Amino acid sequence: MSKSETALPEQAVVPNANKRAGRAVDPHKRSLLRQYLDNKYLVLLLLPGLIYFIIFKYVPMYGLLMSFQDYSVKLGVWGSEWVGLKHFEFLLTDPNFLMVLKNTIWISFLKILFGFPAPIILALIMNEIRAEKFKRLTQTLTYLPHFFSWVLIGGLITTILSPSTGIVNAIIKLFGGEPIYFLADKNWFVPILVITDIWKELGWGSIVYMAALAGLDSQVYEAAIMDGAGRWKQMLHITLPGIMPTVAVMLILRVGTVLDAGFDQIFNLYSPPVYDVSDIIDTYIYRMGLQNFKYSLSTAAGMFKSVIGLALVLLTNYLSNKFSGGEAGIW
């Protein structure tokens, strides 16, 4: 990547090439139209994608305008009545939406608090495994749940946690406890969300840290062993500081998506008894919009989420660029 960035800028190359060809065209004076015509095959390649992005990504953004309207399907965005910030005012004073907002942030916070360190710890543990075959086998197995949909994983979880036939309650009963209906219990539902999310993404999330660990200098370890440092000391003083930059960047990027509390997961696991603790912005948007047909209100909630999400992504990307000296970040 950096190699091609250091290549000569085009202005420096093109004039010479033209001179050699005996033409005296100053590229700065070439009209934009001329440039496009010179690259007509590239334009042809760009067009399908451009049209796709305009229709399927930018038209819906234009549709966000309906959050400032009382949208009617018959009149469309052009004809519907403008109502200003009415829907936003409603949302921010609606106890229901405030609860949804609180749930979203709380679930996300817990997922970051427990779910973020988990793959780091797993990577550190796997790094201590010397038997290559065993290591590869454990990696293959722990990556596996990442490749299944939350519909399937939701089904697995429902079976495992079933109060009558599930294995978890069988173990509880074995030790003389009372069976717990985990998925319908307000106190248990959020911890279950956090635990199952970790279970699904733990192995996959460790890949990036395994790569960072593989990049650490083995000579430093050899020197430490000469100095008599044990495995624990090596991990504490060499391994951990070595992967810290990766950890920091991953954390910053993760915080940028704090309003995504996991729609796929919750939508496949929740039920009315636990709505109070598990209703998040995305499930609220779905129910308001596609079940109650309050398009404008629902879109306002979506807009609220998108705008805060954008601000967070911009902020966190700025921070991660700053932190890593421009090495990391999405762009």
Place this chain on the structure above:
Amino acid sequence: MKIKQSIGSRIATFVIYLFMILLCITTVYPFWQTLILSISSRAEAMGTGFHLWTTQPDFSAWLKIFESPVIVRACINTVIRTVGGTAFGMFISVTMAYPLAKKKFPNRKFYTALVIFTMMFNGGMIPTYILVKNLHLMDTLWALILPSAVSPFNLIIIKNFFTSIPESLEETAKIDGANDIYILWKVVLPLSMPVLATVTLWLMVGQWNSWFDAVMYTSDRSNMVLQLFLREIVITQTAMSDPTMMTNQANVVQPATESIQSAAMMFVTIPILIVYPFLQKYFAKGVMVGAIKG
């Protein structure tokens, strides 16, 4: 390593291996139990607790799944959306990524920003739903294929890979008078096979697993996909009593609900389980490709 391990180090090794074995068991057990439940007899399936093995194998739950009136349609539709969505997504991604990777292409920074912006900001659920409605794609497979086909993230990964290919490799073809489309097809794409393979796999898994768009955009049974079929058996549990989903023969001993659910889960899982061990390294490699800054 030649250095003799201390007692503490040996204990640490033991604990580490024990932990990893336990972790692998918790990962594998749910899938194993599902497999066993799907072939257990009614009495066994209704029993509590561990389902490590079955002494009375009974395949009636699988038969019930295969007898379902929608299963063939669901399989065909899932293959159509997976192949169609992946092919369309790859076509758009590759053709758009190439001009964006060319320094000489006018306004390429603007077009790249146009793509990247959609990663950070989007219209969201309702405006997209209304778009699909206005395009008259409602209750067609196109609604499943088109809106989600292109991932801006993957497009940028491909673009970055194209940028990293030395221009000199394309020069020879250019001197011979080949146009950009020919160069992309004959020179650039063959060199980009690793990244194209990874992105293709990601898109395929994404299409295969996608279910929420089916919930939103389709209602007719003829547009059923496997994930929705699974969802109505396992999550909403509306399928069992629905004659368009399941055949209901009152006079026959029915397999346990748990067994039918398990059979449905295994049926949808098996294709991924079969290809996964062979393709795992490509999936994982892609994570690192994606980590390169563009």
